[in-house]
Amino acid sequence: MKADIKEILFNEVKIEQRVLELGRQISADYQGKDLVLVGILKGGVPFLADLIRAIDLPLEYDLMAVSSYGASTKSSGTVKIIKDLDAGIESRDVIIVEDIVDTGLTLQYLQENLKSRRPNSIKIATMLDKPSQRKMVIHPDYNGFEIPNVFVVGYGLDFAGKYRNLPFIGVLKEEVYS
Ligand code: 5GP
Numbered sequence: 001m002k003a004d005i006k007e008i009l010f011n012e013v014k015i016e017q018r019v020l021e022l023g024r025q026i027s028a029d030y031q032g033k034d035l036v037l038v039g040i041l042k043g044g045v046p047f048l049a050d051l052i053r054a055i056d057l058p059l060e061y062d063l064m065a066v067s068s069y070g071a072s073t074k075s076s077g078t079v080k081i082i083k084d085l086d087a088g089i090e091s092r093d094v095i096i097v098e099d100i101v102d103t104g105l106t107l108q109y110l111q112e113n114l115k116s117r118r119p120n121s122i123k124i125a126t127m128l129d130k131p132s133q134r135k136m137v138i139h140p141d142y143n144g145f146e147i148p149n150v151f152v153v154g155y156g157l158d159f160a161g162k163y164r165n166l167p168f169i170g171v172l173k174e175e176v177y178s
Contacts, residue, residue, distance in 0.1 A: 001163060005153075005170040010145060012167045015127075015155060018144045019047070022125065023054020025142060026095065030057055033093040037125075038114070040106075041065035041083065042164065043099030046156040047127045047144075051097060061097075062086055066106060079109040094119045095142070099156045100128040104136035111138070127155065128169070145169075151177070 010018075026035075035055075039048035041063055052061055065083035094114060101107055107124060114122055125142035132149045153159050154166030159177060 001166060004163070004173055004176045005166075006173045008168050008170045009147060009152065010155075010169040015144070015167075015169065016050070019050045020054050022142050022144065023051055023056070026051075026125070027056045030055075030059075030093060033057075034091070034120070035059040035095070036089055036092045036119075037061040037095050037097050038085065038089075039063050039097045040099070040110070043156040043158065044097045044127075046164075047099060047125075048097045051125065060087075062089075064110070066110065079106050081113070089114060089117050089119045091118070091120050094122045096122070096124050098124065098126045098140075100130060100152070101126045101138055101140055102130045102133045104134050104138035107138045107140075108136035128152065128157075 035057060037048060037052060037059060039045060039061055048061060052059065062085045063083065064081065064085055067078065067080040067082060096107065096110055096114070098107060111122060123141040126140045127144040129140055129143045129146045130149060131146060150171045152169050153163035153172050154169045156164050157169065158164045159172055
């Protein structure tokens with residue numbers, strides 16, 4: 001798998017340190033709140049798993065799945081809920097946990113959808129932010145790292161379902177997907 005990677009952007013140590021920082025920030029911001037983290041399957045799972053353990057507060061987490069890019073490296077522009085939350089979020093303090101914000105289409109849709117369920121508050125945590133590709137006005141409240149317009153894999157991020165288990169975040173060699 002490593003042979004398909006052109007460049008490692010963030011190694012395990014860097015990721016761990018940044019997640020701990022985000023966990024500390026969230027712990028400070030959500031004291032006394034009814035915190036629910038909504039992890040987005042499948043890419044958000046490693047980040048969610050690490051982030052919840054870096055937050056020193058009582059919390060719950062739930063999972064949602066939305067349609068993804070499939071075996072393409074470009075967004076299709078349409079978002080569909082494949083798996084909804086198990087529980088309601090009314091009057092609760094929600095943080096959506098995503099792997100990456102690219103065009104912002106996914107989060108724009110998710111944010112509007114979850115807002116209609118009348119939570120007390122709703123914020124966004126993402127491991128990566130690719131602001132150069134944005135089509136929607138989405139500003140992540142908690143952001144691991146900002147990256148340029150490159151296609152990355154690892155730490156939950158896939159290409160055609162693979163590479164999610166890489167412990168680092170790296171740029172895939174172009175010949176792998178072209
Ligand atoms: P958006 O709706 O913001 O355009 O895209 C969000 C989703 O696109 C992410 O959850 C992720 O599944 C996928 N995505 C966007 N950029 C990348 C990337 O560089 N690598 C991978 N593996 N997926 C990406």
